[in-house]
Amino acid sequence: MPTYTLHMADADDPGSPEALDRAKLVPDRFIWPAFWFTALWFFWHRLWLAGLLVLAVEVGAWVAGLVLNLSPLAGFVIALLLSWLIGLEASSLRRWTYARRGRPIRDAVTAADIKEAEVKLVRRWVAEREPPAPVPAPRTAPPYSRAGSPALGLFPEADLRR
Template identity: 55%
Template sequence: MTTFTLHLPRDAWPGDPTALDEAELVKDAFSWGAFFFTFLWFFFHRLWLAGLGVLVLVFAFGMALELLDVHPVAGTIAALLLQILIGLEANSLRRWTLARRGFPIADVVTAADRDEAEAKSFARWLEQRPATARPPVSTSVPSTPRRLDPVIGLFPDAERSR
């Protein structure tokens, strides 16, 4: 079973089926595409800043290995470890970029594959009721008068009892 995150626009109302047109489903697992293709995977998913950061990181890492005159076997192992790190963090960077663009995480589901995760998350989204804009206003008079001065501190009522 794999975990997936559902990202929807920030202004989407629960239960709104039109919000699912812009939905993004991101797998929370190792990304083989990012492992093999590094910055090209990021550019393919339109993750421009993360892709540029990974591109600079890969080239700077290669130059540092050259400048330090690292043995070729050790350099290959170090480059492989960098690729593994990129594969592990690629989907996290994708979630970060989506949140930055106004698509925060709306739901988290566990499923066997992407199709099942999409069906589960969309069904859970659609069965939610839209929230009301404001709670109903009570017409009863409050039992204690409201304080008009600003509250400073965590327990302003304790100050009155002294």
């Protein structure tokens, strides 16, 4: 089961519905769209700096292949490995971008899919907001009366003197 990280601004009140609506969930797994579309995936998610970094690495690898006069098969293998690396690291770059923008990791949860992760995180964050249950007052013993005392002997008097 993948792990999902919750990213919220430090100024947001965790229990408020608006803050949870603005929160971002990032799965910690291989991202197939990032593998296939590389830099476009980052631009789609508005991760501009990470997208430019990925684009620069891809262009640099292409130029290096031209300068080194690599065969088309070697160029394809390099591009495939680079795409694999991007698919593996896409969620880490996304978390880095959110942390840089002032939305650090506030929580993490393991869930089968994103809907289950949302339910678990909302339940956890709303439970923290609920006021604690009032503590019941301690029960005191009823006042002692000799007439209704079931005890025999000197025990009730000994208890009264203390």
